[in-house]
Amino acid sequence: MVAAVDGRHPAAAVLAFAFRAAQLRGAELWVLSGCDPRRGPLTAALDDWSAAFPDVKTATGGWHTPDLARTLVQASASAGLTVVGSHRRDDLSGGVLGPAAYTLVHQAGCPVVVVHPEDGAPAGPDGDGDARNRQ
Template sequence: MNRPVVVGVDGSPSSLVAAEHAARAAVLRSRPLHLVHGYLHPLGFGVPINPYDVGVPAPTEKAQKMLEDAAAEIVGRHRGLAVEVRQVAGGPGATLVEESRRAELVVVGSRGLGGFAGLLLGSVGTQVAAHAQCPVLVVRPAEEPIPVAGPVLVGVDGSEAAELAVGYAADEAARRSAELILVHVPPSDGSQRMPDEVAETQAAAHAESAELLATAAAAVGGSHPGLAVEGRVVRAAKAEQALIEASAEAALVVVGSRGRGGFAGMLLGSVSQALVQHARCPVLVAHPYGHAR
């Protein structure tokens, strides 16, 4: 199955930047690109004039032209890339979640049409990042040039979600011929201890951090021999803040859908949520692939 790279496009500047990111991702993966517009949205295209009309509105020529213009610009920059455009009768978030069942990657912008200035990631991006059935690339900050240099950054905490994220991060670093940086942020210890207890605790934490990074690096070396890998231990009060700061030097940061201490009802852990909202580079949320239908 030749899964495509799928990107939601609504004509907003943020979505058009996301489409260019998606095109580059499709080229790196040798996959087709699908530009998808879910047009049942109160502030988008295809809204019925009569609010009591229970019929589903048809796709519009305006939205089709928007999609075709975006596709033409992408093909002009990426010769040979297969691009398909499609309007879907559904809300943009639900449409992209459904598309993710058959996608290699879903790409969303930070904020689309109708986005509120106070929300750093719009409701559509939040919905897709949490519920997609494949990896999701969140393009942020919005409307900034695509980073072409810099390492791929991933957090390591020993959880199953982090292991998946490390694998995806290694794949991305290999595609980009970039360095992979493994970051571990040990839990902070705010308790009052005697000096000898502090030294003992710090030694144990250092050993655990070294073991986590060594295990992750060995896994990467086995799957991607020759890939440049660096392990870093970063001490901070909060893991999310350390990773947000580290993201300033990265071309991409990869996060698991849920790390240690995640609750089953929370599809994105607190660290992942913080990064998709505040990271200083694009964020790849490492969802496992679901079953195509």
């Protein structure tokens, strides 16, 4: 499985869905990040989710390309499921997918789940809010 998150602001809703789906499928989870996945808020978030789901084997990787959509489509070719988030909510056109998620949904080599953030802070693995906001 592949989960793609913005490494500067890891999406708790994407990680929550991805870890739970990986556990149910007995699958390894490859977390792709737009930043170095060994630094910043993503490290703490992955540590929390890995502790909550110790049976989910994880690997991390970064994308260092201006063409995020192509990178995600390529990663999806060897995945059983790809999980991405959506930051965009356009009330005028009704669109909710950014360009990378839109391309992925139409060209992926596997099923794609687009997780939309809920209003308020999504629950972390222990249920007490987004892991990146803990002190």
